[in-house]
Amino acid sequence: MELIMDRVSKQYKNKIAVDRISLTLSEGVHGLLGENGAGKTTLMRMLCGILTPDSGTVTFDGMDVSEEAYRAHLGYLPQDFGYYPEFSAADFLRYLAALKGIPKQKAKQKASELLALVSLSDVARKKIKTFSGGMKQRLGIAQALLNDPKLLILDEPTAGLDPGERVRFRSLIETLGKNSIVLLSTHIVSDIEHIADQVLIMRQGQLIYQGKWDETKGDLEDFYLRETTAK
Amino acid sequence: MEYLSTLYRYELKKITGKKIFWITLFLSLLVVATIPLLPLTGKSYVDGEVTDTHYHMFRVDQAHERALSGRAIDQALLSETVSAYEKIPDPEGRYTLTEEYQACARPYAAVFQLISRWFDQPVLKDILALEVTEESFYEARLAFLEEEWQGQFLTEREKAFWLQKEAEISTPYLYYYHEGYTMLLKSFNTLCVLIPLFAAICLPGVFAEEHTRRTDQLILSGAKGKTTVYLAKISAGVTVSLASCALMVLASAILALGIYGTDGFAMQLQATPYPFSHPLTIGAACLIMCGISLILSVFIGIFVMVLSECLQNGIAAMSVTVALILIALLGKVPAQHRVLSQLFCWLPFSFLNIRNVFDLRTLPVFGHCLLSWQIVPVLYLLSCALLAAAGRRVYQRYQVSGR
Numbered sequence: 165m166e167l168i169m170d171r172v173s174k175q176y177k178n179k180i181a182v183d184r185i186s187l188t189l190s191e192g193v194h195g196l197l198g199e200n201g202a203g204k205t206t207l208m209r210m211l212c213g214i215l216t217p218d219s220g221t222v223t224f225d226g227m228d229v230s231e232e233a234y235r236a237h238l239g240y241l242p243q244d245f246g247y248y249p250e251f252s253a254a255d256f257l258r259y260l261a262a263l264k265g266i267p268k269q270k271a272k273q274k275a276s277e278l279l280a281l282v283s284l285s286d287v288a289r290k291k292i293k294t295f296s297g298g299m300k301q302r303l304g305i306a307q308a309l310l311n312d313p314k315l316l317i318l319d320e321p322t323a324g325l326d327p328g329e330r331v332r333f334r335s336l337i338e339t340l341g342k343n344s345i346v347l348l349s350t351h352i353v354s355d356i357e358h359i360a361d362q363v364l365i366m367r368q369g370q371l372i373y374q375g376k377w378d379e380t381k382g383d384l385e386d387f388y389l390r391e392t393t394a395k
Numbered sequence: 396m397e398y399l400s401t402l403y404r405y406e407l408k409k410i411t412g413k414k415i416f417w418i419t420l421f422l423s424l425l426v427v428a429t430i431p432l433l434p435l436t437g438k439s440y441v442d443g444e445v446t447d448t449h450y451h452m453f454r455v456d457q458a459h460e461r462a463l464s465g466r467a468i469d470q471a472l473l474s475e476t477v478s479a480y481e482k483i484p485d486p487e488g489r490y491t492l493t494e495e496y497q498a499c500a501r502p503y504a505a506v507f508q509l510i511s512r513w514f515d516q517p518v519l520k521d522i523l524a525l526e527v528t529e530e531s532f533y534e535a536r537l538a539f540l541e542e543e544w545q546g547q548f549l550t551e552r553e554k555a556f557w558l559q560k561e562a563e564i565s566t567p568y569l570y571y572y573h574e575g576y577t578m579l580l581k582s583f584n585t586l587c588v589l590i591p592l593f594a595a596i597c598l599p600g601v602f603a604e605e606h607t608r609r610t611d612q613l614i615l616s617g618a619k620g621k622t623t624v625y626l627a628k629i630s631a632g633v634t635v636s637l638a639s640c641a642l643m644v645l646a647s648a649i650l651a652l653g654i655y656g657t658d659g660f661a662m663q664l665q666a667t668p669y670p671f672s673h674p675l676t677i678g679a680a681c682l683i684m685c686g687i688s689l690i691l692s693v694f695i696g697i698f699v700m701v702l703s704e705c706l707q708n709g710i711a712a713m714s715v716t717v718a719l720i721l722i723a724l725l726g727k728v729p730a731q732h733r734v735l736s737q738l739f740c741w742l743p744f745s746f747l748n749i750r751n752v753f754d755l756r757t758l759p760v761f762g763h764c765l766l767s768w769q770i771v772p773v774l775y776l777l778s779c780a781l782l783a784a785a786g787r788r789v790y791q792r793y794q795v796s797g798r
Contacts, residue, residue, distance in 0.1 A: 176796065206796075212616040214795040236618040246609035250412035255405070262401035263617035263624060307613065 166190055167315055167345050172220035174206050181206040183369035193341035195356030196349040198366035199392050204349040205243055208319050212240045224315055236265055239313030243320045245304045249293035253284050253303055264311040278306035297324040316346045322355050334359050353385040367392050399623050406631035419596045420639060423589045427643050430582045431650045459502040460572040469567040470529040476503040477527050486519040512668045513539050533566050543670040547755050548733045556764045560672045568666035573659025575652040576677040580749050582647035583684050587747035588720060591695045594636050595716035598699045599709035601632045606707050612795050625790050629783055636696030644685050671753050683768050687752055694743055694775040701786035719744050741771050
């Protein structure tokens with residue numbers, strides 16, 4: 165199982181958002197760090213096929229990002245994900261399950277399982293507009309897992325979660341990383357330092373660090389701050 | 396197909412789950428209901444005194460017209476009509492108040508209206524001065540039509556075409572009471588505004604709201620997000636537009652025919668005051684208008700949805716559509732600019748009007764004169780396919796960027 169990015173670039177007018185990034189990811193949790201505007205979200209959107217790179221290619225096990233088969237393996241939680249206020253949590257998941265090509269019966273079962281996983285079973289029939297920010301974020305996490313994705317892309321997934329939920333979420337990600345490629349972007353170092361098999365750091369559209377991190381290398385937060393603030 | 400039907404149901408739910416949808420539908424039906432009801436409300440006044448209620452006047456006229464139903468507009472009926480009107484003592488005064496008019500002439504008012512129309516004489520005294528015979532009546536109709544053709548800048552080929560159509564209908568025409576169908580035909584003028592207005596309010600959100608709500612990221616990253624979802628969205632939008640139009644047409648038909656009566660379906664269009672030579676009955680004309688309304692609702696629905704996807708803004712799409720409705724409502728292209736004027740009448744926001752649907756101006760194709768009601772709906776159906784295909788291209792090429 166391999167996600168290959170080959171010289172992927174994206175430019176907005178005068179700003180280079182992503183600058184010739186080449187990367188190969190295999191099973192495991194990959195933590196993507198970078199300050200605001202570093203190009204994390206742009207890179208993730210290109211990996212999800214919702215933004216076309218100006219140059220370069222993205223493939224997953226030989227499937228191009230533009231193919232339906234690629235997206236069938238993809239789970240994505242955007243940073244600023246929207247919802248349908250009039251839908252119930254169960255309806256929202258079933259709708260997105262159909263969108264991901266999951267048969268009706270399986271979708272129903274999977275939606276129930278995931279609502280239980282993110283502790284939303286008791287509000288499954290309630291309209292999303294009545295949910296708190298944290299509940300919406302948990303629903304977002306649930307939708308990303310609907311199709312048992314082999315490639316899971318999470319953009320700032322812990323935003324809005326309380327400390328207890330963050331801990332449970334981290335352990336869930338760790339489990340998922342055993343059988344799939346998880347790319348998790350954040351600017352909160354503690355979200356990834358204990359669970360990421362590989363750390364990626366972006367600055368001004370470029371990948372400035374890629375590799376495993378262990379305590380012998382020192383404190384990740386210090387390293388991250390040093391690297392991202394360096395001119 | 397399984398995914399399409401599930402996604403279609405959810406897209407329908409998104410549209411009908413909004414309060415604005417139900418408010419717009421309720422208000423549209425309310426407006427539709429006022430069209431046939433309004434003429435029956437109120438009273439008739441002369442010198443500040445109430446002389447009658449509109450409802451009672453309608454009932455009296457309806458009884459008189461039903462009494463004439465099935466009669467040929469021949470020499471006998473025309474003579475009876477003229478004789479009845481000759482009994483009015485002072486044709487120059489306010490003769491409708493006289494007992495003679497009420498007792499003798501009013502039962503023939505429907506035929507008299509045709510005489511006045513075809514001879515182009517609005518004043519009673521002048522009509523009574525004419526020699527109205529069966530031959531002169533039908534000759535006057537033809538002269539009236541020729542004048543209409545002149546005003547519409549018809550070509551010689553078109554004039555010959557309509558003359559041939561006129562010859563296909565034998566005279567004398569049979570008269571039937573037909574107020575229900577006349578009222579239904581009038582309702583389409585209102586539907587011409589209501590159908591696009593409904594689409595302009597309820598459908599721009601189908602695509603544009605996904606961008607403003609930022610749900611587009613979830614949709615487009617899904618396996619079926621770039622293909623099946625588009626089809627589901629378009630189908631749901633078309634269903635809503637079509638169903639609302641069908642509901643409005645049905646409400647118009649039930650009210651118009653329920654209040655004014657269903658009799659007169661088989662009356663030739665030529666026996667109505669409309670200057671048409673189409674070999675159709677008034678009932679068939681109503682059915683054609685119903686069919687065209689439905690086709691237009693499909694086209695307008697797709698137009699609004701594709702526009703909202705192109706502009707990526709629901710308010711902008713609504714504004715453009717409302718502006719087009721207003722242009723069609725208030726604008727007019729003089730008949731001497733034949734092509735422009737004809738195209739203006741064919742616009743989806745102005746077409747649903749009996750004068751435009753049964754336009755005397757034709758589309759000449761390889762020596763044949765194609766009629767508006769035959770060719771325009773076909774053009775709209777073809778345009779639906781083209782628009783939907785163009786919209787699909789825009790939808791699939793959408794890039795989630797910025798924010």
